[in-house]
Amino acid sequence: QVHLVESGGGVVQPGTSLTLSCAASGFTFSTYGMNWVRQAPGKGLEWVALISYAGSNKYYADSVKGRFTISRDNTKNILYLQMNNLRAEDTAVYYCAKDRFLELPGAMDVWGQGTTVTVSS
């Protein structure tokens, strides 16, 4: 059974940092690109970042570029999102999601249950 489980969310103050994790199981993690997608309360989906299967290519939404870093550990089957200088507008449920196809990023076929990040003073 393909499974993604996010963790690491919480309530933090503006300007601080937080690292999210996503544990993967049930598929060959090292052969698929992985994404982070977020959803602010009552709002739509916003793609945040993508990392290629080997970790060599990384892409970010303009809204997080320079503040967030996506990474992965293919020996532990874990995806990370390091979030620095957090802002109130980063408050959201953060989902990790697996690329549908090998070496063809874009459509995302498996999603975690999400972890909630609240940035508030």
Next chain:
Amino acid sequence: DIQMTQSPSTLSASVGDRVTITCRASQSIGGWLAWYQQRPGKAPKLLMYKASSLESGVPSRFSGSGFGTEFTLTISSLQTDDFATYYCQQYNSYSWTFGQGTKVEIK
């Protein structure tokens, strides 16, 4: 970034109705479009990829079409499980973007 605009934002329909949702891209994305369904409190679920390819396990009442800048998702006969919010997503350029969503409500 490529902007994705869905219409309508909300749609009221009855069980058995044929429903169509439109998604327009601010520039051509070829066929690189996905559709997702999201129920309240749940993660999104992939329905379609490459504009018209049905994801495994998704009922055949769902279909997608389009190329370039205009795309549609059609539900041929709406079922109770289908009342949810639907999002399109482009993956043509390396900054994926979603439409704002279309909520399908019970009339």
